[in-house]
Amino acid sequence: MVESPQALRVALLGCGVVGTEVVRLLTAQADDLAARVGARLEIVGIAVRDVQAPRDAVVDRALLTDDASALVDRSDVVIEVMGGIEPARTLLLRAIDGGAAVVTANKALLGHDGPTLYAAADRAGVDLYFEAAVAGAIPLVRPVRESLAGDRVTRVLGIVNGTTNYVLDEMTTKGLDAAQAVRQAQALGFAEADPTADVEGHDAAAKAAILASLAFHTRVSTDDVHCEGITGVTAQDVRWAAQTGHVIKLLAIAERIGDGAVAVRVHPALVPADHPLASVHGGFNAVFVEAEAAGELMFYGRGAGGAPTASAILGDVVTVARHRVGGGKGPVESSYADLGVLDIGEATTRYQIVLRVADRPGVLAQVSAELAGHGVSIETVRQARSDLGGDEQADLLLVTHASRDAALSATVRALAGLPVVDAVLSVLRVEGA
Template identity: 75%
Template structure:
């Protein structure tokens, strides 16, 4: 009997042609890794990966020497038409959307880090990939190098996910961490983040929660097999937070974090169950794993029926970490080109309704500046009871914190009243806060912050 023919080596197969759209920080690192790890990548794929071009807006802009200028082109459309795999790290909605649709319709596999595009128009990309029988991968679109898309999309596909909680924006986590550890004000902490390159010159996408909301939409779509867009996400950023808010969080045993939350929810109006998706500052109990996520790190906490609690932690941004996630996807889709098969397609069979923000279950910490006289707490408690909101805990201290009199009522002492509620609906909470603001004894509603609900507690 003759010996079997040896399997052809990666070098004996025609190369997989890779086109790169965008060559900023992440794109440059993708080029670097494709070159530095070429032999290993070829072995993993079963064929060499050949970078056939890099589409950029400005051919004359300064570049890292690792980028061969002979590969640069301003003809992005022509480039995608001669590629087997198109990697998009340019960001924005257009021209990225048009280029990716052209690539998919031409049969190329697509790897993208474009969270905004996926949250805005993911179904169109999915449909194009499905029609062409090719792959659409996007691990780098959520939480950088942290492997979260593939576990939710593939590893947990046999389970029932109840809730996904995420610190998915490293800039805001860094800002809140500096406010907590050094007592900085919001503007000072944002400036520090900008100096380190964590925040852009215009930090709006981060501090207003748009970046986190796009990632929340993607995670919710995957976890609950339902199409969720950016418009479905109830969003509150961190711009209204003060150093005093952060200090009070620590005083009450919490860390203040900007959370992306997607969860199965019951419609209190009696309609069908659905999902709630929101981004908001939240008080996280110090014994919860998310409370310990420091600096510019990210973490995603998943609660599933069979798997229980899972946490994914690591660097959520930066050129090298994001490029690592991109290359992982490139290897997967390129391997499919060599060996056949496809990755997972869009799963939207559940088609659950996205419930309005008012339907969300919530606990809250409400901080009030009130007149320091008998009967005030009873008035406040009565207002909460009228809306079906019960009080879990109360703290009272002299106010304002600096010991100065309330300018609006210089002859009457004031106090800070901190109420923590039991679980209620967001609608009931908002209605209650409006009533509290109108009580004669309430000088001001200082803050209303969600408190993370710990299941089973």
């Protein structure tokens, strides 16, 4: 029989918005957490860059230290919310080698070099949990990693970045342009002072890599993910989307291609207005997981913010702490499938293409012939007099049938070269139909 310790020593690496909420929950719920775990969770230190910086009153300043290595060495459970690749990676490997269980919210590190951490935790026989790294408070990692372990996942599709969803939602519902919506997101605390990681899609790409690795038992890094952000989405794109009954969302998509490969991509896409993802507003996230036996599952909730992320972290802390008290260990990395990771060109999708063309007979026939020459057929077409062009120009909006992304991309390049096409105004993929 394993003897329960009186307390487990908990180290916190980082004390920003999320770290502060972790401290708040550990403090406010100390008695309940002790009852759930079988031992008290005692914060023995909080590693920060600047111990003199102002902090929330819930943070005991006596616990602050700038010696993260020494703190890690005297801990049973290490919670990492500092973000970035280094020094987070070095500190977590040190914690694992020292026998500590690790809970992290660091999607950038896991997406970039998760296998190094997984292998180290496996060798050391300790837990590595990371529910908070993907979709904030939404229980998503554990269902994919554990609940669906006996099933065969075929596709993961969804909104995994709250900042971009807020920006696109404001553009759709209030008519703001992208710059205005980003500034508003910053004022409300949804976006960082430097929103690059969000609006360029890098944050979503890291999360997509983590989900794909879990879903398909294959090592997928951020470098394997095709990544496009929302910086190219315009107010006119939003209006065109509405004309065809769509809204624009930044989607993360990981899917099986045949039996031996996967493709993972992040990009803005048109979603039908009656699709559940279209009604995901503000900073919320929603992810569909499709599996052969379970069918289609949807996970929805707050994808970011201090309290929601801290909730996911505490759930992991309780789990790894229970293992420390009662024995046992959580799942290790599963990469046995070792599927190939294909370029986005092999994925099947549809395009919405808006062209500025000469407004005269025969133009549509020439455009249709060019598409047919690339094996791409048209599903719908709309034409209107151009608002910005001259009287002899029109805007032609085409939605294609499904085809390989490589064929669709080649088609767009060919269309741009037609004498009757003055400009390619917009190209967006269509998903969820």
